[in-house]
Every structure is written in structure tokens, then in C-alpha cells.
Amino acid sequence: MTSPTPATPASGPTVVIVGAGLSGLRTAERLRRLGHAGPITMVGEELHPAYDRPPLSKSLLLQEETPLAPPSLRAAEKYAELDLDLRLGVRASALDPTERVVSLQDGTKVGYDQLVIATGSRARQVPAWQHHDNVHTLRTFEDCLSLRADLRSASHLTVIGAGVLGGEVAAAGRVLGLKVTLVEAQPVPLERVLGVELGGSVAQLHRERGVDVRLGVAVERIEGEGRAERVVLGDGDVVETDVVVVAVGSVTETSWLDGSGVTTTDGVLCDEYGATDVPRVHVVGDAAVIAHPGAPAPLRLEHWTAAGDTAALVAHNLLAAPEERRPLTEVPYFWSDQYDVKIQGLGIPSPEDRIDVVAGDVAAHSFLAICSREGRVTAAVAMSMPAPLARCRKAVAEGADLATLLQLAPWTPKKKVDA
């Protein structure tokens, strides 16, 4: 076992980032951009440098040629500029905040002045189902390759869970020409984010594209010898299948923090600056339970943009004087591509919100809806209306008066009048 790497405060604090995905990379990039000259070590369990996950459930499932490498978030030749001690293919296994040391699974230890937790989340597994070869979850590039291979020899795909990921995989299955069954235990897909009417529109979209959508019914068991052959539903129906995707959410990668004193709930709890309750330890990305503007309580968002926003926040706060630290101000944003439809959301809607469809047509899967509470805008949701949605960003950020926002109509961009 090697001794801990000594911290070298001469050129700035030694920052150790655990997790070499989107939020870890963005933290390192931002630290360098802000002028941090001290050592940065980045530890990642996967063998690949940071790559982009959204294409794994979209274009990479559809493209004809098998991808040879994941879609990189930073060109290999540009890593040198970051001057990182990049340790890939090794997992952090423990944190000792008293000694300020992270233990790695290969027996080495890394000392830090400042630690950033960027370990994200992994797909929630259902052990009773996962032993079948053709039952997949989707989080990593390898998951994507394995699913791609099965999809190409399959004729019937069953997707369990009609959240954003499940909807994307179901859509990919239809585009590839498969028979697709989408099973969701809740009566409406994405109800928490979109509400009943708009969530219903997502179910309708899949039905129109030929998906057999089963709502309000749980999966009882998966049957088959070695490979899944049948999915048995709670209502007694049996779905014959030859590939299954389990898309029932994610769990944060926090087990390596057990016993460290860092408070974990469904993620790593932090204050508005991204600092955990253990000194010199911050958290970014999918793992962070943090106060987002407009949210009634700290929460964990698995949004691509939130990973970058929290990374920028923590990089700033790590280097800032205490009085110059800032909270997160960026409005939460997510998107999902299903078929030729882009679903987007700004802000944090709540089931109690009033929803006004202010443009387009829900039935045509092309609309803009504004969510509000007590006359103040809380969120905006759109299908296939990216530009009008973008025009709501300021109103959502400011919790603007609903009546004022509605005056922005018509939502199509105003034509420039030539002088």
C-alpha cells in the first residue's frame, strides 16, 4: 500500500475529484478556467475518460455501425491542458475526512485539501429480474453496446418504466421496427414532472407510434430459462418478449462514503454552496441533493445541465473567499428526445400547480404549457416548441407574474421588420 500523496498548498490546494463523468470533468475544467494552478487528481471507475450519456438512449441505439468508443466530452489531445492526475478504471472505496485521504480499490490512497464528490448514480437494478442475459439496464457505454446487440436480433422489446429513459428506449425500439410493450406502474407516465394531462400526451405519443402502453400495472415476474421469454404483469397478462429494458430509476453512488460522516439521503446532502456537512468536501452532479431555484427543498436532479451548473458552482466556491461564495441560480432544465418529438422542461413543477397550455396543441404533441402557483410562474413544459420554451426562462427564474408572462403571446418569434 502506498502512502498518501502529500497535499501541496504552494501552488494552490490539492483538489481530488472522485468521479470522472460529466460533472467531474466540468469541475476540473472550471477550476482551471478560474485560474486554479494547484494539483487536480480525478479518479474514475470507468475505463473511459468522461463521455456523454444522452446519446446512449438515443442516436447510439439507432446508428447502423457499432460505435467503437463513447461520445467523448473532451478531445483526448485537450486533456493535457487540464494537467490532471487522471486515474481511470479504479474505484474510490472509502473516505477518511480526518486524515483527508481517499482510499482507492487498488490499495492506493490519495490526499486532498479539497474533495469533490462527482460519483453520479447508477441504474436501479431489480435483482430478481437481472439474472436473465437479455434483461438490460442503461447507464454506461457498455450497457448501450450490449442492449444494441440484443435489439438487433430481437423482434419484441419490453420496457419496464415509462420515465424519460424508458420512453426514449421504447421510441428507439419502434424506430428500429420492433414490437414494443411499455409497462408503467403509475397511471400516467412522467406525472410528477408533467402532470396528468401532459403526461397523458406522452403515453398517447407512444400509442400513436405503435407501442403497446400498459399503465397502472406492475411487473410481477420475468420468466424464461437463462433468457427472459415472458413478462408477467400484475393484472395476469403475459407479454412474450425477447429483450427487456428495466428503466425504473437510479440510485446514487454513495456507498464509498459509508462511515465518513458525509450525510447521504437519496444522494449527498449539501448546502446552497455545494458544501457537504464535512469540511473540505463538496458535491456536484447527479449525486448532489442541493437547493435549486424554485424548489421548496433541496433535491437531486438527474439533468445534464444541472451537472454543469453544480460543477461551475462548486469550482467557484472552492476558490472564492467566504463572502464571495454564491448559491445555485440556474433554472433547472431537462430535455428528452422521443421519435421526432423534443420534450423539454424548465423549473420544478409541482402536482398542485395550475397548468395553462398557452400555445400549440397537446394532442398534436406540439405545445407550450406554463405551470403556476398562486399566480406566479413555477415551470414551463414544451413538446416540439424549443424556441417558445426558451422565452420563458427568465419568467421561471424570477417566479414572474403569470398574467405578465401570458402577455408574451403569440409565442412564435416576432419577424424582423426590414427598415
Ligand SMILES: Cc1cc2nc3c(=O)[nH]c(=O)nc-3n(C[C@H](O)[C@H](O)[C@H](O)COP(=O)(O)OP(=O)(O)OC[C@H]3O[C@@H](n4cnc5c(N)ncnc54)[C@H](O)[C@@H]3O)c2cc1C
Ligand atoms: C442513458 C442516459 C440518457 C440521458 N439523457 C439525458 C437527456 O436527454 N437529458 C438530460 O437532461 N439528461 C440526460 N441524462 C442524465 C445526464 O447524463 C446525467 O445527469 C449526467 O451524466 C450526470 O453526470 P454526473 O457526472 O453527475 O454522473 P455520471 O455521468 O454518472 O458520472 C459519474 C462517474 O463516477 C463514476 N463513479 C461512481 N462511483 C465511483 C467511485 N466510487 N469511484 C470512482 N468513480 C466512481 C461512475 O463510474 C461515472 O463514470 C441521461 C442519462 C443517461 C444514463
